Amino acid sequence: MSSLLRLATAGSVDDGKSTLVGRLLYDTKSVLADQLDAVTRASVDRGLSTPDLSLLVDGLRSEREQGITIDVAYRYFATPKRSFVLADTPGHVQYTRNTVTGASTAQLAVLLVDARKGVIEQTRRHAAVLALLGVPRLVLAVNKVDLVDYDEETFRVIAKEFTDHATSLGYAEGSVLAIPVSALVGDNVVERSAHTPWYAGPTLLEHLETVPVAPDPHDAPFRFPVQYVIRPRTPEYPDYRGYAGQVAAGTVRPGDEVVVLPAGLRTTVERIDTPDGELPEAAAGRSVTLVLADDLDIARGDVIAAAGSAPVATDELDATLAWLSEKPLRPGARVLVKHGARTVQAFVDELVSRFDEQKLSTVDYPETLQLNEIGRAKVRVAEPLPVDEYEVSRRTGAFLVIDPADGTTLAAGMVGAPLPVLRSDRDVVSPGP
Numbered sequence: 412m413s414s415l416l417r418l419a420t421a422g423s424v425d426d427g428k429s430t431l432v433g434r435l436l437y438d439t440k441s442v443l444a445d446q447l448d449a450v451t452r453a454s455v456d457r458g459l460s461t462p463d464l465s466l467l468v469d470g471l472r473s474e475r476e477q478g479i480t481i482d483v484a485y486r487y488f489a490t491p492k493r494s495f496v497l498a499d500t501p502g503h504v505q506y507t508r509n510t511v512t513g514a515s516t517a518q519l520a521v522l523l524v525d526a527r528k529g530v531i532e533q534t535r536r537h538a539a540v541l542a543l544l545g546v547p548r549l550v551l552a553v554n555k556v557d558l559v560d561y562d563e564e565t566f567r568v569i570a571k572e573f574t575d576h577a578t579s580l581g582y583a584e585g586s587v588l589a590i591p592v593s594a595l596v597g598d599n600v601v602e603r604s605a606h607t608p609w610y611a612g613p614t615l616l617e618h619l620e621t622v623p624v625a626p627d628p629h630d631a632p633f634r635f636p637v638q639y640v641i642r643p644r645t646p647e648y649p650d651y652r653g654y655a656g657q658v659a660a661g662t663v664r665p666g667d668e669v670v671v672l673p674a675g676l677r678t679t680v681e682r683i684d685t686p687d688g689e690l691p692e693a694a695a696g697r698s699v700t701l702v703l704a705d706d707l708d709i710a711r712g713d714v715i716a717a718a719g720s721a722p723v724a725t726d727e728l729d730a731t732l733a734w735l736s737e738k739p740l741r742p743g744a745r746v747l748v749k750h751g752a753r754t755v756q757a758f759v760d761e762l763v764s765r766f767d768e769q770k771l772s773t774v775d776y777p778e779t780l781q782l783n784e785i786g787r788a789k790v791r792v793a794e795p796l797p798v799d800e801y802e803v804s805r806r807t808g809a810f811l812v813i814d815p816a817d818g819t820t821l822a823a824g825m826v827g828a829p830l831p832v833l834r835s836d837r838d839v840v841s842p843g844p
């Protein structure tokens with residue numbers, strides 16, 4: 412079993428996301444005593460008889476909101492069975508934008524709904540975005556079941572509607588689980604609830620602790636975006652030249668034949684350096700410095716890849732965009748595309764289709780993409796970029812679209828069409844069997 416699970420949360424305002432995360436931290440005893448004292452005092456000040464656990468999360472959030480650029484905070488917690496990295500995203504502003512940022516590396520996402528409201532437009536949109544980002548597993552936390560008298564039928568209806576939607580988005584049956592919870596009372600979050608005898612499944616934490624996690628794609632073709640060129644030029648290392656970065660996919664070993672993109676130069680890996688010495692191999696996720704056999708002209712932003720299965724450098728990206736800006740996208744827009752460590756000028760040639768995540772259908776050649784809409788576009792870049800299909804590599808298949816005027820992020824881009832529905836032009840995808 413993997414010892415680490417990366418997860419993200421998504422939900423609409425007031426569904427109880429902060430309370431749920433607070434409850435997880437509190438019941439797994441991941442909260443420091445002084446934090447808890449502060450929360451208890453603040454709750455008493457507000458006239459509450461029990462600690463308001465959402466303050467654990469919201470406290471951190473207000474600190475974060477003073478900084479302008481970070482919209483996701485990562486929280487770490489652990490149980491004896493597993494460690495967790497939780498991408499915690501504020502729910503109330505620019506929902507989709509934060510979901511995209513938080514979920515892009517998640518192995519599982521917990522989506523919240525309010526049991527009184529059930530599956531709403533926002534839930535369907537979030538599920539579509541999570542499917543698009545390739546998040547392999549979903550949990551639907553049907554929250555506030557205390558407010559519907561722990562009614563089994565209410566839960567079943569919501570669970571079925573959601574599972575059907577997720578199936579249509581391409582999720583297999585075993586990869587989606589609905590759990591009736593009350594974040595406030597603590598039902599089925601960490602402790603099993605006596606109020607839901609009709610629910611036989613695991614609690615949220617039990618599920619998070621035992622769900623199989625797909626291993627990092629170590630057997631995927633090797634990809635290494637160069638972040639820094641290291642040339643110390645000190646008397647000790649007069650000729651040292653190394654390329655620092657993080658292995659984005661696959662594994663590398665000394666002696667491996669590689670190609671440097673976009674130039675297409677070939678060489679072999681001589682050594683893998685780290686501050687703690689040389690390594691016999693480095694797999695996805697590992698930060699290292701590569702020393703190559705030949706002295707090539709390699710710059711920040713280049714990609715070192717397995718020679719046998721290198722990505723193709725292209726100047727036209729056929730891509731799926733999740734539009735994150737209030738300013739709508741129109742064909743002809745001039746933008747910047749940031750791929751790995753490289754930023755190039757670009758131009759949106761054509762809007763091919765827009766995805767209607769409510770009806771699970773597409774609209775051809777739309778005039779615009781508005782905030783939170785997902786669509787396919789042809790994007791022409793000024794210099795060829797070594798990209799992969801997003802489905803092959805979540806790192807080298809993704810890019811950001813940036814406003815050249817003020818540097819804000821306009822869209823998250825994925826090369827190709829990660830959602831099956833985006834591949835067909837007009838067909839409405841019917842729900843699975």
Ligand SMILES: Nc1nc2c(ncn2[C@@H]2O[C@H](COP(=O)(O)OP(=O)(O)OP(=O)(O)O)[C@@H](O)[C@H]2O)c(=O)[nH]1
Nearest residue numbers: 424425426427428429430465502503555593594595
């Ligand atoms: N009765 C009941 N109330 C709940 C439950 N979970 C959350 N609440 C209440 O719902 C309200 C919203 O909860 P928050 O946790 O702040 O919800 P949120 O808006 O999703 O949080 P963020 O968007 O993450 O800030 C608060 O008043 C909570 O006390 C629950 O299981 N049962």
